[in-house]
Amino acid sequence: xxxxxxxxxEVCGLGALSFASVGVLAGCGGSSDSSSSDSTASSGTDAVxxxxxxxxxxxxxxxxxSTGELDTAALNFNDKTYYVGFDANQGAEAQGQMVKDYIExxxxxxxxxxxxxxxxxxxxxxxxxxxxxxxxRGVRKSLGTGIEKDGNIVSDPIGTNTDGSSSLVQDAKMEIxxxxxxxxxxxxxEMKNSAGATWDAATAGNAIGTWASSxxxxxxxxxxxxxxxGMSMFNAWSKDNKVPTFGYDANNDAVAAISEGYxxxxxxxxxxxxxxxxxxxxNSLDGVDINTGISKADDAGNVLAEDxxxxxxxxxxxxxxxVAVTADNYTDFTDSTKIxxxxxxxxxxxxxxxxxxxxxxxxxxxxxxSSTYQPLLQQYDKLLNLTVDYIGGDGxxxxxxxxxxxxxxxxxxxxxxxxxxxxxxxxxxxxx
Numbered sequence: 069x070x071x072x073x074x075x076x077x078e079v080c081g082l083g084a085l086s087f088a089s090v091g092v093l094a095g096c097g098g099s100s101d102s103s104s105s106d107s108t109a110s111s112g113t114d115a116v117x118x119x120x121x122x123x124x125x126x127x128x129x130x131x132x133x134s135t136g137e138l139d140t141a142a143l144n145f146n147d148k149t150y151y152v153g154f155d156a157n158q159g160a161e162a163q164g165q166m167v168k169d170y171i172e173x174x175x176x177x178x179x180x181x182x183x184x185x186x187x188x189x190x191x192x193x194x195x196x197x198x199x200x201x202x203x204x205r206g207v208r209k210s211l212g213t214g215i216e217k218d219g220n221i222v223s224d225p226i227g228t229n230t231d232g233s234s235s236l237v238q239d240a241k242m243e244i245x246x247x248x249x250x251x252x253x254x255x256x257x258e259m260k261n262s263a264g265a266t267w268d269a270a271t272a273g274n275a276i277g278t279w280a281s282s283x284x285x286x287x288x289x290x291x292x293x294x295x296x297x298g299m300s301m302f303n304a305w306s307k308d309n310k311v312p313t314f315g316y317d318a319n320n321d322a323v324a325a326i327s328e329g330y331x332x333x334x335x336x337x338x339x340x341x342x343x344x345x346x347x348x349x350x351n352s353l354d355g356v357d358i359n360t361g362i363s364k365a366d367d368a369g370n371v372l373a374e375d376x377x378x379x380x381x382x383x384x385x386x387x388x389x390x391v392a393v394t395a396d397n398y399t400d401f402t403d404s405t406k407i408x409x410x411x412x413x414x415x416x417x418x419x420x421x422x423x424x425x426x427x428x429x430x431x432x433x434x435x436x437x438s439s440t441y442q443p444l445l446q447q448y449d450k451l452l453n454l455t456v457d458y459i460g461g462d463g464x465x466x467x468x469x470x471x472x473x474x475x476x477x478x479x480x481x482x483x484x485x486x487x488x489x490x491x492x493x494x495x496x497x498x499x500x
Contacts (some may be wrong), residue, residue, distance in 0.1 A: 113199055121354035122148040122481040126345045127437065128430065128491040129153055133196030142492030143384045143498075148352040151385040152344045154336040155378065156199045158205025159316070159390035163334050166392045167291055168210045171251070172177065175244045180311075180377055181285040186242070186249050191255035191277050191301060193293035194223050194266035197489060203293045203316060204256075212240030213253050216299050228255045230283050252288055255279050259297050265431060265463035272297035273304040285444055287311055295322035295333055295433035317436040318401050325400040337388035339408040339437070340343050340376050340435040342444035344386050344424070350415070350452045350483040353423050356484050361411065362386075368413035376408075405443040409453075417453050425449070426458045426473060427483040431463025437485070461487060466494040473498055 088162040101149040129151050130139035143151055171178060171186055179186060190207065192201040205221040209216030214221035215238050222236050232239045232252050259271040272292065279287065290306050290313040292298030298315030299322050306313045312331030315322050322333045344362065350358050359379075377388050393401045427445070429437045442458060449456045457479075461469040464488050476482070476499055484495050 069370060069460050077224045091451045094415050116480075117477045120148070121476075121479070121499070122349045123499070124150050124152055124345050124348050124481075124483045126152040126298055126341065126387050127441070128486045128489050129198055129383075130486070131198055131489045133488060134392055136198055136201065138383060139490075139492050142496060145492075145496050146498055149384065150358075151383065152341055152348065152383065152386040153199075153443060154341060154390060156202040156312055156387075157206070158304065159199075159334050159336055160202040160204075161210065161292075162206075162390050162392050163203055163316055163416050164206040164208075164210025166332050166334070166394060167289065169201070170312060170314070170394075171211075171242065171289070172244055174312075175249065175286070178189065178288050179249070180288055183286070184249055186288050187230075187254040187278070187283075187286045187452040188251070188289035188291055189254050189287055190225075191272045191275065191290070191292040192223075192256055192258045192296065194260075195225065196222070197266070200267075200293045202451040207291050208237060208253070211251050212242070213237045213254075225257045226253060226255070227257065228279075228282070229253055230286060252268075255285060263464055266434070267294060267296060267431075267434065267463075269296045269300035269435060270456055273300035276301040278304045280309075284309070289331070290314070290393060292316070294436060295319040298322060298333070299325065299435075310342070317440065319440055320402070320404045320435055321439075323393060323401045323404065326393070326395055332392060332394040332398075335391045335393050335404075337376055338404060338440045339406065339444055343372075343408055343411045344377065344388070344446050345427075345483055346445060346448045346452050346454055346456075347411070348386070349425060349483065350420060350423075351456060353481055355422055355453075366415070367419065368415055370413050372408070372410060402478040404440040405447075407444060407447050411448075412451065415453050418451050422453050422455055423480040424478065424480045425454050425483060426459070426476070426479040427456050428459035428461060428469045428473075428485055430461045430469070430485045430487045432460030433463060458481075463487060466491045470498060472495050 081205045106249035123145055130142035192204055201223040204223040209219050224236050226234045226236045237253045242251050244250045256277060259268045260266045261268040261271050265329040290301050290311060292315045295315035295317040298313050302313045307329055310329055315333045322330055347361055351358050360366050361370040362372050377386055379386050459469060459472055
């Protein structure tokens with residue numbers, strides 16, 4: 069880890085400053101030395117064109133943000149290109165079922181104003197993000213409030229819907245203990261700030277304040293597409309008002325908050341995702357079977373359990389599986405930065421020599437990526453003998469990231485987390 073941190077500081081030109089003093093996601097890029105502007109690698113023993121180097125997309129799957137259709141050109145950029153994420157639909161269903169189970173178990177105390185309506189508000193992360201769309205659909209499907217259009221549940225924000233008249237959602241009925249309750253989505257919106265950054269926690273905190281002022285005692289539940297927004301709403305209002313909030317990501321602060329009334333969250337096995345992100349690069353660089361250390365043990369004994377991930381060949385995508393984290397099991401998830409035990413052994417540097425990786429994170433302020441995903445990556449990079457330059461974006465524009473990839477020839481491999489799922493070509497054009 070110290071090797072990659074020192075390299076990070078050197079690239080940033082920060083000399084002897086401590087890593088902590090600049091933050092784990094301080095934005096910096098590689099050298100822009102014009103003398104190395106050709107398309108071949110400088111760090112490997114054999115010259116490799118940038119277009120032929122290993123590439124892993126992660127967290128944001130190349131796709132059309134309107135239709136969800138996968139960008140097959142980006143996913144097949146070369147024969148060493150893969151995507152790493154998690155099973156969005158399975159995770160969305162798990163979140164929806166978690167909320168439904170909570171309602172059924174706690175109905176006696178849940179209807180705060182006694183009107184027979186279980187009202188919830190929904191924080192939507194990014195209307196054009198596949199994961200956000202899936203989570204919105206998953207909640208609406210499980211609670212029965214979704215309306216189908218063209219074969220899919222509508223995932224659009226509804227604004228406010230306190231009277232149940234919205235054409236984008238519907239009131240649902242739930243029979244519990246011999247009594248019929250109405251379930252209603254009272255309000256939902258995309259949490260985008262004025263600068264254009266989505267999944268914005270501060271915006272969510274402001275939104276719950278507005279909703280609470282308008283129809284406070286009608287809100288019985290809060291559901292969020294992630295824990296960053298969920299915790300902002302929990303701390304701003306729902307904790308003091310004892311309104312359960314449900315998020316996604318199993319961030320440390322959210323898991324800890326379950327003991328204080330946070331309703332629950334979903335672990336998307338960030339430990340598996342972070343490992344796969346770097347392991348696929350390592351395997352491609354070593355020229356070994358791509359599933360080495362994944363489905364079959366490597367020489368050090370690293371291997372993943374079958375039920376922790378799946379591979380979809382048609383998508384060239386590895387997906388981690390999801391687990392609900394509630395009051396019943398949260399003590400098992402208190403450290404979100406703990407690496408996966410089955411993949412915790414150091415590789416032999418004589419067989420897997422040091423290689424240099426350029427890796428960006430779309431938004432340096434993203435709670436899940438900064439507090440969970442990157443700390444995991446920084447543990448795995450050492451185990452896999454990879455020197456990684458970590459680049460933090462502003463969450464708004466691809467150029468804030470791509471402008472700092474001035475010399476791709478300096479690197480042996482790339483791991484890319486886009487701002488928008490549509491924009492893979494902004495990166496591949498630099499490598500082509």
